[in-house]
Amino acid sequence: MKKLLTAICVMLFICLVPAAATPAATAAAVFVGAIDYDGLTLQVYYNNNAIVYYSTDKKTWTELEGMYDIATSSCTMDISWLSAKSDQTLYFKGDVVTTIKAVTLPAQNTSFRVTFNAVEEEFTFDNAEEADSFEWRKASDYAWREVDMDETSASYAAFMGTVEKFRVKGASIIIRLPQVKGTGNSNVGRRPSKEYSVKIAARAAAPNIKVNSLKLTVNTTSAMEYYNPVTKLWVECDSTMSLEEIAPKALYAKGGSNVTLKIRKAATASVTYSKTATVTIPGQSAPPSLGGSSADCTYYYLNSKLILQFNSASTANAYQYVIVKAGSSFNEASASWKTVTSSKILTISSSTAPAGATVYIRKKGTDAANGAEVVLSSAVNSFKVAY
Structure with missing residues (x-):
């Protein structure tokens, strides 16, 4: 009995120990x-x-x-x-x-800066040495997108592609250095930096490109450049370039195929290149035919006069001719072409068309206007005056 009472007392003592002692x-x-x-x-x-x-x-x-x-x-x-x-x-x-x-x-990095060189199309990040990426968002939204600082990375290339799209209308973007999450007392990470606003200016308007259907030229200037699809390079333009220079394949003698030109204002030391003007030049048509049975032009001589007739000429289907005397040179762009809009017979004196002179003829082109596309003057045909 005495041993039993002792055991009960020991158990009571254990149960009465404060519970807080265990977590301690x-x-x-x-x-x-x-x-x-x-x-x-x-x-x-x-x-x-x-x-x-x-x-x-x-x-x-x-x-x-x-x-x-x-x-x-x-x-x-x-x-x-x-x-x-x-x-x-x-x-x-x-x-x-x-x-x-x-x-x-740590304190936030408030000295972080970003500059965008619109001419070189480069971003420069100052006071960002500790970061290997940055985040950006549109000024009008709050969705952050992370981009690798490495300009050769896929994310950086995608970012620059987006920036290029912004240059159509212009935009403002917000850039910051992202946070680095902390993991504990010994690694507290880094706060996201101060947000920096960068303006992406819209490109200047594309140049107003026109094709002169009569002179077979394009109204380029030395401040422009055109894209060469063969070399895949932009080439500096000259002032008022001929189709022979800028779109030779459009000429009948070079194939007479349609040519699409891309032209823009070139970048300067302070301004980036403009938006691109795209112009399609139609292939030049064949020269008009000559001869007694020609539907285009017939000629003969009568009493030392040149008789010339453009059989299909009309206001909507005009022809042109020019007479170049022997010893003079022919320049299609600067020649003084005469326009014919009817099939009426033309009588030309020997003083105007002396023997040995060359008569050049072509179908007259029309410039683009009122929604109608440009039509180039045709290739040239010719004959020598021989009474």
Whole structure:
């Protein structure tokens, strides 16, 4: 009986020991986990303490409140109230293990700068040495997109492609260095930098390109450049270039095929290149026929006069001719062409068309107007006057 009473007393003593004594044996110092500067939260692990306290000066302590996670015995703390202008230190301790743990959150990088060289089409990032990527968004939205600083990367190429699209109308974009999430007291990461606004100016309007159907020229200037599809390079224009120079394949003698020209104002030291003007030059038609049975032009001589008739000529189907005396040179662009708009017989004196002179004929072209496309003057045919 005496032994039984002793055993009961021992069991009662064990049960009456305070429950708080058990965690005291396993509790350890609290510690900081993930730090998210975008979400402005910090995770604190209780480490078997029942309560966690925090302070900014180690004098005034406040019980930690926040979103408690039972599975990890941690609390997600809001840190939005801490200034980003300077380093901020928080101190933590438990109610059981009162060892103080400090974590210093870094100040935001406010010296970050971005410049966009519109001529060279390059971005320059200043005070960004610690970053290997940046983030950007449109000024009108809040969706951040991350881009590798490496200009050879796929993300950078995609970014520059988007910037090029912005240059149609112009846009403003916001750029910053992204956050680096912290993982604890010894690795606090980095806040996202100050946001920097960059204006992407719209390109200047494309030049107003016109094809002269009579002179067979394009109204280019030395301030323009055209795209060569063979070399895939932009080539500096000359002033008022001939089709022989800029679109030779459009000429009948070179194939007479349609040619699409891309022309823009070239970049200068202070202004980037303009939007591109695209012009389609139709292939030049064959020269009009000559001879007694020709539907285009017949000629003969009568009383030392040249008799000339354009059999299909009309206002909508005009022809042209020019007489070049022997010893003079023929220049199609500068020649003084006479226009014929009817099939009426033309009588030309020998003084105007002396023997040995050359008569050049062609179908008259029409410039683009009122929605109608340009039609080039035809290739030239000719004959020598011989009475």
